[in-house]
Amino acid sequence: MTLDEVLAKLQSRFPQAGVQKVDTQPDAHLSVDAKGILEVLRFLRDELQFETLANLGGVDLLAESKLVVVYHPFSYTHKLIVPLKVTVNREVGVKVPSVCSIYKAANWLERETYDMFGIDFEGHPDLRRILLPDDWKGYPLLRDYKTPDYYNGMPIPLYFGDPPDEGKPAHGGEA
Amino acid sequence: MSETLLHKDQNTENLRTDELLINMGPQHPSTHGVLRIVIVTDGEIVKSVRPDIGYLHRCKEKHSENVDWMAVAPFVDRMDYLASMNNAMGYAIAVEKLLNVEVPPRAEYIRVITSELQRIASHLMAFGTYGLDMGAFTPFMHAFRDREKILDIFEAMSGARLLYNYMWIGGTMRDLTPEIITAIKNFIKYFKPMMSEYDNLVSYNKIFIERTKDVGVMDKAFCYTYGLTGPMLRGAGVSWDLRKDMPYSIYDKVQFDVPVGKGEMGTLGDCWDRYIVRMREMAESCKIIEQLIDNIPAGPHRARVAKKLRVPKGEVFSRTECPRGELGFYIISDGSEIPYRVKVKSPCFLNVSTLDDVSRGLMVADLVATVGSLDIVLGEVDR
Numbered sequence: 342m343t344l345d346e347v348l349a350k351l352q353s354r355f356p357q358a359g360v361q362k363v364d365t366q367p368d369a370h371l372s373v374d375a376k377g378i379l380e381v382l383r384f385l386r387d388e389l390q391f392e393t394l395a396n397l398g399g400v401d402l403l404a405e406s407k408l409v410v411v412y413h414p415f416s417y418t419h420k421l422i423v424p425l426k427v428t429v430n431r432e433v434g435v436k437v438p439s440v441c442s443i444y445k446a447a448n449w450l451e452r453e454t455y456d457m458f459g460i461d462f463e464g465h466p467d468l469r470r471i472l473l474p475d476d477w478k479g480y481p482l483l484r485d486y487k488t489p490d491y492y493n494g495m496p497i498p499l500y501f502g503d504p505p506d507e508g509k510p511a512h513g514g515e516a
Numbered sequence: 517m518s519e520t521l522l523h524k525d526q527n528t529e530n531l532r533t534d535e536l537l538i539n540m541g542p543q544h545p546s547t548h549g550v551l552r553i554v555i556v557t558d559g560e561i562v563k564s565v566r567p568d569i570g571y572l573h574r575c576k577e578k579h580s581e582n583v584d585w586m587a588v589a590p591f592v593d594r595m596d597y598l599a600s601m602n603n604a605m606g607y608a609i610a611v612e613k614l615l616n617v618e619v620p621p622r623a624e625y626i627r628v629i630t631s632e633l634q635r636i637a638s639h640l641m642a643f644g645t646y647g648l649d650m651g652a653f654t655p656f657m658h659a660f661r662d663r664e665k666i667l668d669i670f671e672a673m674s675g676a677r678l679l680y681n682y683m684w685i686g687g688t689m690r691d692l693t694p695e696i697i698t699a700i701k702n703f704i705k706y707f708k709p710m711m712s713e714y715d716n717l718v719s720y721n722k723i724f725i726e727r728t729k730d731v732g733v734m735d736k737a738f739c740y741t742y743g744l745t746g747p748m749l750r751g752a753g754v755s756w757d758l759r760k761d762m763p764y765s766i767y768d769k770v771q772f773d774v775p776v777g778k779g780e781m782g783t784l785g786d787c788w789d790r791y792i793v794r795m796r797e798m799a800e801s802c803k804i805i806e807q808l809i810d811n812i813p814a815g816p817h818r819a820r821v822a823k824k825l826r827v828p829k830g831e832v833f834s835r836t837e838c839p840r841g842e843l844g845f846y847i848i849s850d851g852s853e854i855p856y857r858v859k860v861k862s863p864c865f866l867n868v869s870t871l872d873d874v875s876r877g878l879m880v881a882d883l884v885a886t887v888g889s890l891d892i893v894l895g896e897v898d899r
Contacts (some may be wrong), residue, residue, distance in 0.1 A: 366830040367613055392740040396833060396844050398859035411846065411859075413833055417740075417754075420762055424833060446743030449869040450861075457577075472570040472898055481578055 342419040344369060347389065351381060363426075370411075370424035378427050379438045382414060386443055390418040394440075397450035399458040403484040406431045408458060412440070429460070433480065439465035457482035533559055538880075542571050548645060548887070549894030551868070560879050565872045572898040580858035585611060585825040586685060588858060593679045595860065596896035598641050599839045601634035601670075603896075604683035606836035609764060610845035611685045613832045617819050623687035624766045625812045629700065630673065630682065632801040636707070637666040638839035639794045642891040646791060647718055649888035650727050655718050662710060669699050685825065687818025700809055704802050711799055719795060728791060729782030732874050732886030736785075742873075743866045746841030747797070747891065751777040751790035758837040770807045772800040787889035794839075794891070826853055840864050840891055860899055864892045 344362070348371060351360040358377025363370055373381055385391040396413035412425040429435045439462035440447045451462040452471040459480035462468055470477060476493070479486055488497060535558050542552040550571035556563040576595060580588045592607040593600040605627055612619060619627075644659030667677045673696055674680040674689060682689045718724050734742075739749045749756055757774040759767040775796035777789025829851040835844040841863025848857040867890040875883045 366828070367616070368830075368832050370831075393743045395743060395835065395842070396846055396859070396861040398846055398861070400848060400857050400859075413844070413846070413861075417756060422833060444743065445741045445873075446866050446869070449865060453865075470570075472573045474570070481575065484581070 342389070342416070342421055344371070344421070344423060347371075347385075347421075347423050350389065351384070354384060355381060368424060370426050372426045372428060375427045375429055375437050378410075378412070378425065379440060379443070381425065382412065382440050382443050385414050385416075385423065389416065391416040391423065393417070394444035394446045394450070395422060397440075397447055397454065399454040399460060399482065401431070401458060401482060401484045402428075403431070408435060408460060410437050410454065410460060414444075433459040434461045435459075436461050436463050438463050439468075441465055456480070459483070535563060540883075542568075548892050549897075551887075551892065551894055551897075553871070553883075553887070555880065555883065557880060562875050562878045562880060562883050565875045565883070567868050567871050569868060569894070569897050572894045574899065576899045577858055577860060580855055582854065584853050585827055585855060588855060589684065590679070590681045592860075593681055594895065595862070595899055596838065596840065596843075596864075596893045597678060598893050599634050599638040600678065600680050601682060602631045602638075602836065602838040603843060604681070605631050605765075606834070606838065606843045607845055608683045608685050609836060610832055610834035610847050611825075611827065613834055614827050614830055614847060614849055615685070615821075615825070616828075617686050617821060619687055619765075619819055620816050621766075621813045622691075622815045623817045623819070625808050626688050626692050626817060627683060628765055628767065628770075629692075629805050629808050629812075630670070630688075632804050633666050633669065633700065633703075635801045635839045636798050637663045639798050640666075642794050642839075643714060643718070643791075646888045646891075647724075649884050650724055652718065652721075652724070655714070658710075658714065658717065662707060665703050665706070669696060669703060672696050672699065684818060684821075686821035687816070689818075691817040692812065697809060697812070700805065704805055704809075708799075708802055711795065714795065719792060725781050725788060727881075728787040728885055728889070731787045731878065731882045732889055733783045734785045734870065734874060738785075738870070738873075742870050744841065744870065745863050746837065746839070747790050747793045748841060748863075748867060750775065750793045752785035753777050753779070753789075758835060758842055764836060766808075767804075770804045772803050775800065787885050790889045790891075797839075824853060826851065827855075835861075838863065840893065840896070841867070862896045862899060864890070864894075864897045867892055868897055 348362050355377055358381055359374040361372045363372055391414040393415050395415040398411050400409040407428050408431045410427045413422050415422050437460055451465055454460055455468055456470045456472055535556055538555045538557055540553040542550040552568040554566040576591045589604050592603045596603050640659040640663040644656040647655030671677050674682040734752055736752045736754055739752045753776050755774050755776050760774050775793050777793055781788045827849040831848040833846045835842045844861035846859040850856040875886055
């Protein structure tokens with residue numbers, strides 16, 4: 342089975358999910374609408390033997406003002422990865438359906454993506470921060486993220502030396 | 517004490533047990549790093565478990581977006597600090613796919629030899645610390661004695677003992693000298709009989725078997741849905757190894773077997789099965805090194821790669837078989853001198869995520885056995 346065969350099956354089965362092939366080099370991927378990702382992944386797992394989820398992650402496309410969630414379901418039977426991308430508007434708390442019910446691996450991977458990009462995975466059983474402290478502000482892997490100078494009154498050391506005065510930026514020069 | 521002497525209130529029917537919240541870690545010898553586990557116990561039984569990670573989060577993915585392509589490699593070394601060579605090889609292979617660079621054969625040989633040596637070193641660490649978890653201190657000393665010899669070889673190769681920065685994009689940092697090749701040969705000659713010593717000491721030890729068999733069972737379906745790979749998956753009886761089934765580098769030229777768990781001591785996919793898969797993999801790594809070490813082709817040890825790399829626009833998801841499972845790199849390049857996005861899919865991250873599911877109903881001591889059998893490195897979990 343190849344990516345094109347999977348594409349043909351998905352397009353005939355889910356015409357409303359907007360499955361399109363994008364020829365990125367060297368790995369091509371399929372783009373899917375956010376509302377269709379759940380049924381597409383369920384179909385891949387149940388009927389095309391994509392038994393596991395090899396990866397799930399986020400990408401921030403600052404220039405296009407979009408956020409992307411990338412899924413890499415993998416089939417041990419066909420030895421094939423089908424990269425799927427869901428593109429949504431670039432805003433904090435944007436909704437993407439959670440795929441935890443299909444692959445349990447998605448549970449922590451979605452928490453990580455939420456932690457870093459602020460994407461709200463709808464239907465996730467336990468959407469909390471995972472790598473950062475619970476009271477951290479902001480989503481660090483957004484490309485316009487600015488590291489705060491203080492966390493709970495503690496200066497965040499970005500360089501070696503004395504901590505900056507309160508109110509003065511510790512890095513970058515301009516406030 | 518006869519029943520008549522018991523006070524009415526001491527009757528066990530009236531005794532009530534409460535759920536108790538226990539913190540294990542973050543500084544705890546059996547959590548293999550800084551992992552905090554909040555355990556809800558009912559007496560000695562684990563009711564639920566909440567792993568709390570992030571103590572070793574060093575923003576590697578964010579850093580990678582701010583430095584050039586070559587400068588990411590040392591970060592990758594520091595993720596899984598017990599298997600730096602394997603990690604860096606995974607990153608190098610991913611970037612080479614983007615660059616479409618062919619690595620010289622000599623470099624491929626050196627890479628595979630070093631990463632198999634690193635696999636032995638990493639599994640030795642897993643073996644030693646697992647012994648510690650089970651209350652046996654001696655295996656730890658044996659494992660460290662032998663791991664030290666591998667670190668000496670790596671020190672001669674790269675100048676560092678733990679974080680090597682040896683696998684560069686396009687090849688390796690330095691060439692192998694004849695002295696190092698002799699040292700590797702001597703090590704393999706020394707190490708092969710040692711493995712039966714480990715087996716006598718730990719693997720078939722009655723106490724060890726009783727502690728690990730039928731504990732923390734993960735079957736095939738469980739591994740699939742949690743995305744578990746490497747020794748976890750093979751411990752569940754699935755014969756899957758990227759080196760064998762989707763070979764990269766020169767793994768298609770070498771003969772080796774893929775050890776799988778068979779439920780020899782108890783249930784298929786228990787802690788003992790995962791443990792024995794690692795032990796048997798060390799023997800397979802020796803086999804691979806023996807096949808390659810005498811036939812290293814002459815030639816350059818690095819492809820001609822520009823000092824300041826410009827990687828063509830594109831994206832790649834590449835996986836390699838690391839000692840702890842399949843390490844994936846999802847890399848996007850926008851055609852500039854620094855990566856646009858480097859997403860690391862760490863195998864241990866998913867291993868830890870299974871803890872709640874697998875440990876419900878276990879005894880607390882068996883939870884320690886289960887955590888040990890995951891062979892986690894928190895540096896890689898948190899990145």
